[in-house]
Every structure is written in structure tokens, then in C-alpha cells.
Amino acid sequence: MTMTTQNTSTPTKDIASGPIQSIRESNSEEALASDTNEESIRATERGLVRKLDWTLMPILWILYMLKNLDKFNISQAKLSSLEDDLGMHGTQYNTVVSMATVGYIPMMIPSNMMITRVRPSLFLSIFAILWSIIATAMAASQSYSQIAGLRFLLGLFEAPFAPGALWLMSCWYTKRELGLRVAIMHSGAIMASSFAGLIAAGVFSKLEGYKGMGGWRWLFIIEGSISLGFALLAIGLLFDSPGDSPEKMSGAGRWILSEKEKECAIERIRQDQVSNQITSNRSVWFGLKLAIRDYRVWMLALIALPPSMFSAVVQLIVAWLSDRFCDRSGPIILSMIVMIIGLAVDMGTDTSRSAVRYFASFLYITGSDAVFSIPRAWVATAASQTSEERACAAAILEVISALSYIWSPYFFRNEDAPRYRPGMIILIVFAVACGAVTGLMRWLLWRDNRKILAKYQGTGLTPVLHPI
Secondary structure, three states: OHHHHHHHHHHHHHHHHOHHHHHHHHHHHHHHHHHHHHHHHHHHHHHHHHHHHHHHHHHHHHHHHHHHHHHHHHHHHOOOOHHHHHOOOOOHHHHHHHHHHHHHHHHHHHHHHHHHHOOHHHHHHHHHHHHHHHHHHHHHOOOHHHHHHHHHHHHHHHOOHHHHHHHHHHHHOOHHHHHHHHHHHHHHHHHHHHHHHHHHHHHHHHHOOHHHOOHHHHHHHHHHHHHHHHHHHHHHHOEOOOOOOHHHOOEOHHHHOOHHHHHHHHHHHHHHOOOOOOOOOOOHHHHHHHHHHOHHHHHHHHHHHHHHHHHHHHHHHHHHHHHHHOOOHHHHHHHHHHHHHHHHHHHHOOOOOHHHHHHHHHHHHHHHHOOOOHHHHHHHHHOOOOHHHHHHHHHHHHHHHHHHHHHHHHHOOHHHOOOOHHHHHHHHHHHHHHHHHHHHHHHHHHHHHHHHHHHHOOOOOOOOOOOO
């Protein structure tokens, strides 16, 4: 019995601690290896996105900002002696302004057809160099026809950048990453618009008439030269598309990214593509035909256009009414209420009810944009004890406004998709704060008006009061 027990117990022990235990250990090791591998992939991806954010995005943002600065400087040049120096009259200045758009529009589609067949890093950099040269050469204009022709070329050479940069970003960023990066790049246009006047004021105050040249000529030379410097720098900093294999990668990605990051970049974009890819015909003309025939392209254009166009019209009407009734605070408070209602409707509506949320976009976009011009008009009277104060106050307002575009994109984080409630709540809080500060401003100016009336009482003179 003892022998039998010993003989039967030994194999049982071997089975329990032998093959089965080995299988368990093997499975545990495989799971651990799998977890480790996934964590390694995520770490590689985070490193890749971080490098893109610190190399590709800054140069795209700077070039986009400078492109718009070169485009906007014609408006500042008018404040100098541009029209007098070139003998322009009537609507010739307006024609000069519009000539950039005449060159801009027809070039955008052909350029993005070409960019898929060339190296984007060289393609975008070369066009940036060309527009910088034209922007600088505008300083040598001696007649209306010359500057109009140069403005046409400026638009022609600037046209490839915005759509090309968007395409290039889509080659490296996934759908969950792209929206924020596009918004960040477009904030460059806002910064250019905000600081164009300050830069021009500085140039005109120091260089107007220097070496016998108008301040506008110096403005074109300085801004064009800065653009040229960054355009040359972009040759080494811009990425090309990832391509199909790490060995074929070119552009800045070739030396900035590690081998693992190159493989990660190719694979994650491949996995992120919508499952409707066509590989049988990759010609640019076929791509153009697909885009033209794709109803989604036109629907997106229609979706984007109405709220923006509607808000632009409302902004003009609100500004006119504000001027007509000499009321600044009322339109701002009412517009913030409309904005809050729109945001609240969007937040409270199910994501499947697209029509309701689309209607809400009209409300909050219009509410936000409708009063864009009113604080700028208000500051001209509210802070106007001297002309110098008025000029500085306007500049401070623009700087503060521009600074908001630095941190506002971070309100809408990827992890908050698709509702982005924290971002929406922050916008509502700011809208409430804006309305409250406007109400306080109204009361302060009403109090100042009472002091002014008391000061003039009995003099027989009618004082000019603050619009409130």
C-alpha cells in the first residue's frame, strides 16, 4: 500500500507541477511580453507626436503667420504714403488688395495636386521663398500697375501653402490629433492680423522717410526679409510624407525620427485611414475627379460657409446698430446671451441630432463673432483722454486678444471628444464673465458721464459723453 501510494502520488505531482505549470508560466510570460510591447508602442507614439509638435508644427505656424503678415501689410501700407507715392486714385487701391485673391484662388487646387508627386519639404519651402521675394520686391514698386502685378504673384505663390500644410499634417497626425493642430496653425493668421498694426506703427515711427523712402517700402522690406529667412530655414525643418517604408523616408523626418518612430508613423497612419481606400488608380487627375464628385466635399463646404457668412452679416448689422444708437454694452451682452444659448443647446443635444447641433452652431458662432468690432470701437472712446492713450489702449486690446489664441486650443482635448464638455463649459464661463464685465463697464462709464455732466452744468455747453 505504501509503495502503491508513493508510486501513484509521484506522477500526480509531476503532472501538476510540470507541463501544466509550464503552460501557465508560458502564457503569463506571453501576456507580460504583450503588455510590455503595447506600452513600448505607446511610448514610441508619444515620442513621435512630441517631436512632430516641436519641429513640424512650429515652422508651419511661423510660415503661416508670416504669409498672412505679408498679405495684410498692404492695409498698413495705406496708412503710410503708398497711394501718394504710386499715384493711385479711385478704386485702384482696392484693386491692388484684391489682386492677391485673384492669384490665390486658382492656384490652390493645382498646387495640392502637385504636392503628392514631389517632396513637400522642398515644394512648400520653394513657394515660401518665392512669396517672400515678391513681398520684398513690392517695396520697389513705382506705379499702380507694378504693385498690382506683384500682388497677383504674391497670391499665386502663397496659395500652395495653406492647403499643402493641411495635407502634410494629415500625413503625420491621426484624426484624433489633427483638428487641434489645424486650429493652432490657423491661429497664426489671427496673430498676424493682431500684430500687423503694431509692427507697422513701429516701422513707420522710425523709418518713415529714411533714406528718402516711404515707411511702407521699409515695411515690405523688413517683413519680406524675415519671411525669406524662415523660408530658407524650412528646407531643413519641414517633413515629407512618411512614405511606405522607413528606408525611403526623406525630409526632416529622416534625421529627426528614430527607426522605431519612423515605423510607428507609417503604421499608425495606415491604421487610421478610413476603410474606403482606392489603390488601383492613384493619378492626380483621378484624385481631382474623385474630390469633385464626392458629395461630402461640397456638403462640408456648405456646412462651413453658412455660419461664417451669417455671422459676418450679423456683425455688420450689430456694429451699425451700435453706432446708430451709440450703445456699446447692449449688443455685447445680448450677443453673449445668444452665444451661451447656442453652447447650451449644443451641450444638451444628443450627438445623433446633427440638425439641432448645426442650428446651435449658428447661435454660438454668431454670438461670438457679432461683437468682434465693438470693443475695438469702444476702446477708442472709453480710453481717449489723449491720442497717445487711445493708440496704446487699442494696441493693448489687440495684444490681449491675440494672446487668447495661444491657450484657447487646449480647451478642446482629444480625451473630451466627441462632446468636448469641458471646453464648452469654459466658453460659457468666459461668455458670462464677458457679459458681467461689460455690465460693470457700462455702470462705470455711466458714472463718468454723470461727473462730466456735473462739471458742465451751468456753462451752457453740451459735453460729449461716453457711449455706453
